[in-house]
Amino acid sequence: MTMFKTFGATLAAALVAGQAFAADVTIRLAHLNPEDPFQSHSGTMAAVFKSLVESNSNGEIEVQLFPNGQLGKDNEVIEQVRTGLVESTISSAGGIAQHYNLVGVFDIPFAFPNIGVASRVISKDSSFGQKFIADLESKTDLKVLGMIDSGGFFAFTNSKKPIESVADMEGLRIRTMTLPTHEAIVSSLGGQPTPLPWAEVYTALQTGVADGQMNPVPIIAFAKFDEVQKYLSITNHVITPYIWSMNADFYNGLSDEHRTLVNWAAEVATESGRAMSRVIEASDRGLPALAAKMEVNVVPPAEQAKFAEAAQPAVRALIEDQYGAEGIEMLDALLASIEEEKGAF
Template sequence: MKLKTLLTAAATALAFAVAPAHAEKIIKLHHLNVDDPFESTTGAMVTVFKNLVESGTGGSVKVQTFPNGQLGKDNEVLSQVKGGLVQAGIFSVGGFASAYPMIGVLDVPFLFPDISTTYTVFDGPFGQKLAADIEAKTGMAVLGFGDSGGFFAITNSKKAIKTPADMAGLKIRTMTSEPHKRIISSLGGQPAAIAWAEVYTALQTGVADGQMNPVPIITMAKFNEVQKHITLTDHLFAPYVWVINRKFFDSLTPDEQAVVRSAAKSAIVANRGISRIIEASSKGLPALAKTMTVTSLTPAEKAAFRSAAQPAVKAYVSETFGKEGEDMLSALEQAVEAAGK
């Protein structure tokens, strides 16, 4: 009897010890940049999200952040999110293309007249349409579309760029995104697809002459140390795509799901705010202007870039995605037009 009692007590103790671990709900959250909310746009997202989820659920859902691509490159982590090994991730458009190629529709250049229009478009019916299509084709739930730092600029180490002709011969780093490559090619440059972790060294050693990214990303990555010129082309807005494993999300209680979605919305508001602050502050363009030549384009000069680059990417959308891609692009253009009214 004593032995049976001891065994029963031991089993009960073990059950209580193991139960919390089984009940614990953890969101492992991947992103490519630092966690510091004042240095990184995704850092602001994950910091706010973690705080709101853990406080809003009373600790029943925990968030573990994995910055700087600790879990792998975007395309590698995407498969982990789909498989449930990682619960969520904030992905660049280029990285997300491996799971949802039609994200390339967003890479048609010079679609948005200003940054506020991008927020209206991605928070509105078009963003909902895009999210629904992503969910249908990937099986992952979309938590929202973040700001990667605003509009793209082009930097290089060789010369000031004011016209497409100035791009001739320049080796410009791009994401693996085919539309990004076509943008550079159509402007006369030579696209070079280089992994994010290798960009600084590639610019430093001359493997690439330049790159294109939003100003906050350029300052965060310290590209001003290896680049002399920056042109404010404002040619692209590439949102971060934030997804979560559908099976994990469905395992949460309705209240927990509501907290996660609300926290993601608030986190994106913080992300957008810090993007604009970094861009305008001593950590943004004013800092770059101290060591780089800053070139702003007139409307006529910008129109020349648009005329050279936009047809090439629109042709890519038609060739690659057919009528479905054309319809998605048409919906995007209509949303941009409606936002301006």
């Protein structure tokens, strides 16, 4: 009870501090990542959204930003949005999973052949995106404003050795999000999944609670994991969504004019975030910077196929076991959308 009161007091203080210059409408937008728009896609999205909404609303809407997990853990902030305490958040799949578990279908390993296909499928406008979002919205109190990849394909880092084959995963304690599908991936490859919330990851790697972790290159870079990890192995084994949501009642209560503004500003901001992820990956803020400090290896296609052979059946079986026919139907819809978008390249 004491911890709950402390958290509540901290949240209340943060929210009140941000209300010094309240406009007619206030949108509090939270996310886990740095505020600097050049460090993370969610920082980019938040900054662009704030700029567009405030400059085009004639001062009628103020957007208050709460980056770096200021309002709590991902799943806690989503709960705040669902209850209306906070208006909006940009969330990882790990946070969303605790409110809508079918987000786990994205974790079927090696399903996406390249980032072009992933960008087209992981979108609120794709055939799968529309189906997925409609189901998510029907089961939560959320309105989805955007869906974007989490910064690129996941890679493994660790402090022990390069991961060049499935055998190299044996016994490695790999931090995962609190996603059963991610735990299944690591287990199927011979590793020991260590699910931890984001706020605890750096310390866990630093102290040896976990040997390694898996994330996209931009996240590895801004989290400064190169300070506590020696090896970076490019496996491109999975790519997950970040989902931008808003309290549905708040969204529906906006005037038609304000709702239109929020919609197009969120769309532009999402595409800006998508582009920033690619820039970070390629720039001295991403892989080149990490390569200067870490030992980097790329797992070749022949070895990737062996990873896929070990991990895909395990994840599909978990989805069927935990989510039943509904989960398999959603997974098959995702795979069909991937096949459909392959034709564009």
